[in-house]
Amino acid sequence: NAGVTQTPKFQVLKTGQSMTLQCAQDMNHNSMYWYRQDPGMGLRLIYYSASEGTTDKGEVPNGYNVSRLNKREFSLRLESAAPSQTSVYFCASSTLAGVSDTQYFGPGTRLTVL
Amino acid sequence: LAKTTQPISMDSYEGQEVNITCSHNNIATNDYITWYQQFPSQGPRFIIQGYKTKVTNEVASLFIPADRKSSTLSLPRVSLSDTAVYYCLVGETGAGNNRKLIWGLGTSLAVNP
Numbered sequence: 001n002a003g004v005t006q007t008p009k010f011q012v013l014k015t016g017q018s019m020t021l022q023c024a025q026d027m028n029h030n031s032m033y034w035y036r037q038d039p040g041m042g043l044r045l046i047y048y049s050a051s052e053g054t055t056d057k058g059e060v061p062n063g064y065n066v067s068r069l070n071k072r073e074f075s076l077r078l079e080s081a082a083p084s085q086t087s088v089y090f091c092a093s094s095t096l097a098g099v100s101d102t103q104y105f106g107p108g109t110r111l112t113v114l
Numbered sequence: 115l116a117k118t119t120q121p122i123s124m125d126s127y128e129g130q131e132v133n134i135t136c137s138h139n140n141i142a143t144n145d146y147i148t149w150y151q152q153f154p155s156q157g158p159r160f161i162i163q164g165y166k167t168k169v170t171n172e173v174a175s176l177f178i179p180a181d182r183k184s185s186t187l188s189l190p191r192v193s194l195s196d197t198a199v200y201y202c203l204v205g206e207t208g209a210g211n212n213r214k215l216i217w218g219l220g221t222s223l224a225v226n227p
Contacts, residue, residue: 004157042201042219043158090157099205099215100146105157 001026004106006091012112013081021076021109023091029104031097032074033058034066036087037108043090049074050097081113118202118218125224132189134221136202139183141216145205147178147185152199152220161200162187189223197225 007022025032033048035058045058049068063085065077074093078085089109094101119137126132138147146165150158162169164176164185175188189196202218 040219043217045215045217092157097215098145099142099148099203100163102148102160102163103150103158105159108155108157 003027004091004093004104006089006106006109008109009107010110012114013078014114015082017081018077018079019081020078021089021091021111022073023075023106024073025091025093025104026072027093027104028071029093029095030071031094031101032068033092033094033103034064034074034076035090035092036060036085037090038087046076046089048097081111083113085111086113087111118204118216120200120202120218120221122219123222123224125226126192127226128193129191132192132196132223132225134187134189134200134223135184136187136204136218137184138202138204138216138218140206141182142205143182147176147182148203149174149176149185149187150201150203152201158201192223192225194225194227196223198223 004025030051034046035043044060046064047066049055052071055066067075091106092103094103146163148163149161151161152158162174162176166178169176177186199220199222201220204216206214
């Protein structure tokens with residue numbers, strides 16, 4: 001099992017460019033998440049999908065869109081990148097969307113917006 | 115609103131016991147408290163979780179008082195490989211019984227030789 005995979009690992013964008021971060025899990029989990037992590041800010045939830053076919057906003061959704069393509073895949077799109085979106089992005093998955101449901105994280109995508 | 119507070123950083127030496135406390139008020143009454151560990155350039159990974167009193171597994175113990183307003187992660191006899199950032203995660207019951215996950219800002223633990 002690969003667990004949670006993310007692509008790409010690194011990306012540099014210019015302001016205004018768009019891109020999609022891909023995430024896939026092979027653990028048959030129902031719930032998937034997108035976080036961003038900035039120095040001193042901990043993990044901040046951008047969007048999550050409690051189950052296939054549903055998506056909900058997290059703490060910092062502005063400037064992002066998501067698609068739960070199927071049970072395995074959950075993508076994050078930046079339509080018009082801004083320097084404030086420079087961050088490390090983590091995807092995670094869990095059986096269900098509760099605190100007691102262990103989240104499994106991917107290796108992260110390091111994004112720089114110039 | 116639920117809020118969590120953890121120390122920003124802690125220092126320790128190999129072989130010592132380390133206790134990291136997370137304060138959390140207004141958390142969901144029916145939800146667990148979970149702790150994660152994160153190494154540089156990796157995603158967080160689960161360490162331990164509990165609902166109340168004490169839970170122990172092969173790597174850590176978790177102490178939760180009856181009022182559940184805090185939890186303490188205890189790492190026995192730390193080694194250099196325990197140098198990492200430790201996060202607490204709690205739940206908050208919001209409007210319409212929607213559950214919201216609240217992450218602490220993390221405690222950076224440095225274990226010295």
